[in-house]
Amino acid sequence: MQVPARFEYEVATSVEGAISLLQRYGSETRLLAGGHSLIPMMKLRLASPEVLVDIHRLDKDLRYIRDDGGTLRIGALARHKDVLESELVKEHYTLLTDAETMIADPLVRNMGTVGGALANGDPAEDLPAAFVALGAEVVARGPDGERTIAVEDLYTGPYETVLEPVDIITELRCSRQPAGSAYFKVERRAGDYASAAIGVALNLADGKIEDVRIGMCGVGSTTLRARETEELLRGQRPGAELYGRAGERAAEESNPLEDARGTAPYKRDLVRVLVGRALEKAVERAEVV
């Protein structure tokens, strides 16, 4: 088996401790949470950090999923499986449950963390798109204290975020509870990254769509938000014709690149199709509520 190059290893026992370790070792330092994106990269020697700061002992502080007066708070070290098994999530943030059933596989979901999925910055990662649809924000802590960043503003390019090397994501926060949401993904095979995936979260008022958000995964150099499509949908009565137009608009908003998971035209068309399906499902769920 391929094995990682040598590195130094530190275990953090508090968030502050982790931040000071990041400060001490400098930019070639990486946080190690679940490690299920980082360690494979290190084994293939596509990543060779000099220092790893292991934060799994912060579980006691950062592994939780709770409702805080209508705000969903997910600790950065919550595992994918925690999200999948959360009744709170299933009831009110269903697209996260949809997404989690298709993220990697059950064994990986036992280790992989929500914070890691967000910090990694892989445009084909599912959770960021789902969180964009929810309008969620990350809480990042650094030497100068805490700040919040909307997930849609987190990424500047593939594997690039606005986070400083000394920042640590501590929480994912979502103050909006949509009436209906859905996540649709096309993968070549179970466990694969998305060829394209779409998250939709919306509310209905008087039978019309309002407050809709759409996150797009795997169809741009970063996670995307389909703002124009949201605009097109707002205030409209749901229906097949509307979904069709929304899909077409979202396809235009996407900017996919060809890779092993598909050609650009294919992925673009998937956006069209999946936006329609996700809208239909989200509306259906909203109507039940």
Place this chain on the structure above:
Amino acid sequence: MVATPRHTMGDRMPRKEDGRFIRGKGRYVDDIRLPGMLHSAILRSPFAHAKINNVDASAALELEGVHAVITGADLAAQGLAWMPTLAGDTQAVLATDKVRFQGQEVAFVVADDHYIAQDALELIEVDYEPLDPIVDSRRALDEDAPVIRDDKEGQADNLIFFWDAGDREATERAFQEAEVTVRQEMFYPRSHPAPMETCGCVADYDISTGEMTVYMTSQAPHAHRTLFAIVSGLPEHQIRIISPDIGGGFGNKVPIYPGYVCAAVASLILGRPVKWMETRAENLMSTSFARDYRMTGEIAATRDGRILGVRSKILADHGAFNAHAQPGEQYPTGFFPIFTSCYDVPAAYAEATGVYSNKAPGGIAYRCSFRVTEAIYLMERMMDVLADELEMDPAELRRKNFVKKEQMPYVSVMGWEYDGGDYHAALDEALRIAGYEQLLEEQRRAREEGRIMGIGVSTFTEIVGAGPGKKCHIAGIEMFDSAELRLHPTGKAILKLGVKSQGQGHETTFAQIVAGELGIPAENVEVREGDTDNTPFGLGTYASRSTPVCGAATAIVARKVREKAKKIAAHMLEAAEGDLEWTGERFQVKGSPDRGVNMEEISFAAYTNVPEGEEAGLEGVTYYDPPEMTYPFGAYICVVEIDKGTGQIEVKRFIAVDDCGVRINPMVVEGQIHGGLASGIGIALMEVMDFDEEGNHLNSSFMDYLTLTSMEAPKYELGETVTPSTHHPLGARGVAESPTVGSPAAVVNAVVDALSPYGVRHVDMPLSPNRIWSLLRENGVGA
């Protein structure tokens, strides 16, 4: 007290070998740890084609824990830089002059552990001068194509062979006179067996005795020992190959790979055991691939669907070194000439051109018998193309052209003699299980609803069980196989075989054969394989040959032992041999059923009370050369539904009726069929080795070399017919590969059937969602 189970031939006996595997006590090559053992890693070429100007290993040698770095130049000094391939070509062990595919072996590092060995790889500096690569076989014979094998004297282009077979003129006449002819080009893409365990070995040279022991992931330990002796110059009797438990082979563990040779050389140099284990990337990039055939098929037929002639043309990509697995130089396309399959075809002709390319060498038969998969795929696709042309039901067209059971033993126009078969019965059974008429009705409804549903049929005969020795050989050694059986005084037996299981269940099924012949429980027969010092010489397990050849050897050696037992029984019963009869459990005096002895009693007597003139003991050895191959056959039906929006295919049903003759252990047979179907469906849908224009490998991990998971695998619906082989002593045939041979065409036929209303007549594998989506949109199907 619970009665001890007594299993015998034909029983669904749970496997004897399971006990160690379910406890984590299997012993695979990487589990072997010898005192003083060193580890290794191979530096591989990042380029598909490049000249090597220099290899500098000095920095690697300075790394603490590194014991040696072996380069091509080092091996060349010993005359070991090149080794022979199974196809009579040469292959670089470590590159000296050029690298010829991405992932080719350049240097071999030996270190205290594999972490250090991998670190050292990064310290070796190689000065490469990139050259133009040939990636697409269709470019290989271009005037301006770079010559890949400029190491070979007289090799002025990239041609390996031109081959043809059949009656060209008669076939041409058939095409001229036919009412209908169809033609289809198709590509059977490169795939990889990718067993769960990668290839590897531990080479242990003992300087005090001169003995070289190699623990090796080998499907053919005896053949490998002979090849090792030839390559290394070590005396054969001082080489011992041990194949411990093997984590799947599927053809991948048939060839000799450079890593084995390097580990052996390193052990010779250092006098310590050296382990080499591939990473998954190395396994996918450098060890033998399968398929990579560009084919054109043609059928000439009457308007009412009688086939008059079949023709095929192949462009075969064998990679940078011709390491094709073939049963002799007379078979450069393996058993492709079986391509007329289960049909009564009056005229046939096949031709093939083999070329070098800057891709990994091969190819081997991934879960099939020497290119049968390609042949059957071609024929089964062509049958559907013809059915489409004639607007005829594909099942009906097949039925019309089957060889009839009354024609058995049938000799095909290509010269193969089939050992029985009832193709009509197998197809009828498959149609019955599928509920074919209802399926067609369901499809009509689906189409009305705008859903895309397809039904694919595939009927075929395999050809497995090479030899006969006069026809088939590996490096000149005739393809017989062997069994050695010894009964001990208490009636317990040890059976030693020349083959080697990689999961097929030999320890159980071969014990059942002995049980059936000798009337002792299979529980009392231990099966030993995979150690050249302790088993008779045999050719190994691949191409579904274990049951046809070694299974026959086992039945025959057991019968030999029974003959001797009869002599002893006669002595014990004080009767003439001629007065004894075998009941299946014991010998008894005809007409006096109270006077008899069973095999346990006879065994004891064999060591305590032998008749005068007989030697003590009860044992025998047989080297069995089959009179012909066996021809298992089947009829498969696949039902798919396609998502118009995304191009995703769901295999809704898969019906497989197999006839492998008499089933020694039906449970094991069904398990083999399940696995073969998963491979075949995986190949149809997703398994592919792809390259970019520079020859960079695009599927070098399990992230991108996609195999079926439990989520895509359908629930298989199996059926059977039993037509005993006319020449196998048990009436059995091989089976593990039929499903991989027959299923890809069923899947593709189903998908083409689904898309046929839109004018689609063919689509190449793999049937990726993207490819299906393209077809849908090109043909005006929106969503």
Place this chain on the structure above:
Amino acid sequence: MHIQVNVNGEMREADVEPRLLLVHFIRDYLGLTGTHWGCDTSNCGACTVHLDGEPVKSCTILAVRADGHEVTTIEGIWSGTGLTPVQEGFHEEHGLQCGFCTPGMIMTATALLERNPDPTEEEIRAAISGNLCRCTGYENIIRAVRWAADHRTAREEVSA
């Protein structure tokens, strides 16, 4: 770095490099070779063990990460005499061929049945979707897990 890991109920200690993968600690340091590996990229699941009771891929976890935690391998799920229902199920239903993926499959299936003693076929398929097998086509593995579920219930009923 010095680590202490409770492996199969026994405290095991070693000085290891931080980069040592858990699978190699288990195989090379402890000699527990029932845990296999089959890929470089966390896809195949041959290396599945339980970490604090959860099935995980030990090829993607640093040994140092297991310091102070509990690891159970295939060698640790049975008493040394009697087999577990999952082990028996794999034998009875022919849920293995080459045996290479088997320990990982058994570890995953064992964890599934602890959480969900009566899984449907779909739930079993989903649970083992991160464990690749190249021999069985999965069919008999699914039957094996069902066998274990059926016989576990039966036994509990008998003993109750």
